[in-house]
Amino acid sequence: MSGSGPGRPLAHWQHRLAERGIDRQLWLLVPALVFVIALFLYPFFYGLTLSFQPTDGGPLSDYARFFSDSYERGTIWITLRIALPAALLNVLAAVPIAYRMRGRFRGKRLVTTLLVVPITLGTVLTAQGLLNFLGPTGWFNRILLAGNLVDEPVRLTHNYWGVFFSLVITGFPFAFLLVLSYLSGIDPTLERAAATLGADWRRRFTMITLPLLMPGLATTFCLTFVLAFSVFPSAVLVGNPAGETRVISLAAYQAAYEQYDYPYASAIAMIMGFVELVIIALVLAARSRFYTGSTGGKG
Amino acid sequence: MSAFSQLRLDGVSRRFGGQDALTELDLTIETGEFIALLGPSGCGKSTALNCLAGLLPLTQGSIWQDERRIDTLPPERRGFGMVFQSYALFPHLTVRANIAFGLRMRRLPKEETRRRTEEAVRLVRLEDHVDKLPGQLSGGQQQRVAIARAVVFEPSLVLMDEPLSNLDAKLRLEMRTEIRRLHQSLGLTTVYVTHDQEEALSLADRLVVLREGRVQQIGSPRELHTRPANWHVADFMGYRNLWRGRVEQVDGTRAAVESSGHRLLGEAIGDLPARSDVMVAVRPEDIRVDGPGETPNAMSATIEVVEYQGRELAAEARTDSGQLVHLRTEQRVAPGDQVKLSMDPQRLLVYPAGATRETDRLVDASGAVR
Structure with missing residues (x-):
């Protein structure tokens, strides 16, 4: 703090702005800002204001309508019941596979490709496959029946399980890729150091790798959860859209395009966003309890 | 773990994809000795150290601790302390927990773990920093944590992989003295890898000069300084x-x-x-x-x-x-x-x-x- 004595002139205004991170490179942000404003902020605030302008009643009456109707209200629980376990399973299944695959080995690219291919399938193709494979006359049930393991086909489609499987298939590649990149961001020397200090692989994992990976797992969980929570096509195609898989996005869709009640649909969308935010806030709060600094690797 | 009177490397070789990184290294290390593996980068010195630590499988040869063959043991069962070039401190653990890690792995009684950790902290003079995370320490302090962590469980052998190469010139000199002092006071058998001939000469009792994976000369600092075995060694020992x-x-x-x-x-x-x-x-x-x-x-x-x-x-x-x-x-x-x-x-x-x-x-x- 010695540089700026009373008699000394201040640095040029450009230096002072640069000190605060304001320089010409900021222009690089313009395209992103245009996108965010045009494609996210404007529609969001449009929907938000629309949700307070119901066709009849006070500004909050559409929200009240949603929560007073148990059939509508229940969609929150139905969606959470599908999305939370699916996101959790995706993350948990990705960890051991990514852990095994973090190093270099022959055929790594092939295995990674195989694991990531479901991303390219799209929901409809996945649903088609699920119906063929797990449906009442699909291979899975035919094998079970032929082996006399069951007396009648197990119902795995057009109900909760169909949607669940579909979410796992489409969500897993995301979770896997994210976990893999978080894992390769952890310096492998740390585990080697732990080994020379006497830790077997189990303790290397639980005491070194897992604690360092937890923030990444939390982020991965949030992303796969958001993907799963807005599930729509598979809820219709392989679920039971009138009953146990009437997810919240379906309720919004019906309000908007079957009843043409846009304010009500907007209100449902806002509620949907709020529920997501609550879950993400909880997960991120838990995440902040872990070490989130540099983990030494290149990632 | 158990102390030994002799550690013997018998024809230790390591190949990477058809390339010999280390060829037939024969070396006998007496207990209490400070050995430096010296050579230019790519000479196989770090490979030798990693083979010794158990972090790299051998392609040939064997390692013996007295009459016990140890090259088939995983690193966690060899009981050697290792200081890494990057220090490899656990970033999510405090200085104290980092140093205590090896003792906790050995499931020592809580009281003993605490006492020995405190001792090691005093030894490397980090009393004021025990509750900090490694990221909050300077390079020299991190280096001292790494050394304390590797010696706290009194390993039968300490391995050091270019531990001073990330420090500035002044700190490097200080830490060099520190390492020598530690070796004199604890008497720990040490294998030290470096490419710096001055560092090796000043620290080691015996030097092993490697070039292209092969031993060029093994001898005392004086022998290497005054009578290099061939001109490659001479080149490396400062005969410019x-x-x-x-x-x-x-x-x-x-x-x-x-x-x-x-x-x-x-x-x-x-x-x-x-x-x-x-x-x-x-x-x-x-x-x-x-x-x-x-x-x-x-x-x-x-x-x-x-x-x-x-x-x-x-x-x-x-x-x-x-x-x-x-x-x-x-x-x-x-x-x-x-x-x-x-x-x-x-x-x-x-x-x-x-x-x-x-x-x-x-x-x-x-x-x-x-």
Whole structure:
């Protein structure tokens, strides 16, 4: 703090702005800002204001309508019941596979490709496959029946399980890729150091790798959860859209395009966003309890 | 773990995809010894260390701790402490937890773990920092945590992989003394990998010089400093003047050599048939400038470049025949000065030139022969 004595002139205004991170490179942000404003902020605030302008009643009456109707209200629980376990399973299944695959080995690219291919399938193709494979006359049930393991086909489609499987298939590649990149961001020397200090692989994992990976797992969980929570096509195609898989996005869709009640649909969308935010806030709060600094690797 | 009286590496080899990184390393380490593995990068010294630690499987050979074969044991069951070049401190654990890690893995009683951790913290003088995370420490402090963590469980062998290479010059000197002090007070058997000959000479009881995966020489610091086994080792040990020459005459250990128009007398090391190609090695500090009276191995030269280095000057001179000479002198010389250089025949070492292609490359690079 010695540089700026009373008699000394201040640095040029450009230096002072640069000190605060304001320089010409900021222009690089313009395209992103245009996108965010045009494609996210404007529609969001449009929907938000629309949700307070119901066709009849006070500004909050559409929200009240949603929560007073148990059939509508229940969609929150139905969606959470599908999305939370699916996101959790995706993350948990990705960890051991990514852990095994973090190093270099022959055929790594092939295995990674195989694991990531479901991303390219799209929901409809996945649903088609699920119906063929797990449906009442699909291979899975035919094998079970032929082996006399069951007396009648197990119902795995057009109900909760169909949607669940579909979410796992489409969500897993995301979770896997994210976990893999978080894992390769952890310096492998740390585990080697732990080994020379006497830790077997189990303790290397639980005491070194897992604690360092937890923030990444939390982020991965949030992303796969958001993907799963807005599930729509598979809820219709392989679920039971009138009953146990009437997810919240379906309720919004019906309000908007079957009843043409846009304010009500907007209100449902806002509620949907709020529920997501609550879950993400909880997960991120838990995440902040872990070490989130540099983990030494290149990632 | 159990102390040993001898650790024996028996033909330890490691290949990476058809390339030999380490070839048939034989080495016996006595308990309490400080051994330095020395060599340029890619010479196999870190490979040897990792094989010893159990972090790299061997492709050939075996490692014995007295009568027990240990190269088949995983690293966690060898009980060797290791200091990594990057320190590899656990970033999510405090200094105290980092240091206590090895003791916790051994499931020692809580009280003993606490006591020994405190001791190690005192040993490396980090009492004020025990509750910090590694990221909040300076490089030198991190280095001390890494050392404390590796020695706290009193390992039978401590492995150090270029531990000082990430520190600045001043800290490096301090930590060097620190490591030597630790070794003297704890008496831990240590294998230390470095590419810095000065570091190796000042720390180790015994040096192992490696080149292209092969041992070149094993010996005491004095032996390596004064009598390198071949010119590659000489090159590495600070014999900056390496001149190509041809044997004229050998008389016992005294050899007369012709090198770019000069007749030089020196110590013959190894077998030197008459007329064979040789390399002449001289340290810059063994070259005298304007010595008194009749001097052996005299050359007249012109000073070209001078670097100020405190008590001494480091200079480059070119002889009248075009030979480049590196020298150190306390005399005030300046670029353009005409000087008479001379060398004590005892400090001028003559080696068989060996593989010629390599010789060409080296000599060309130093500009001595065109």
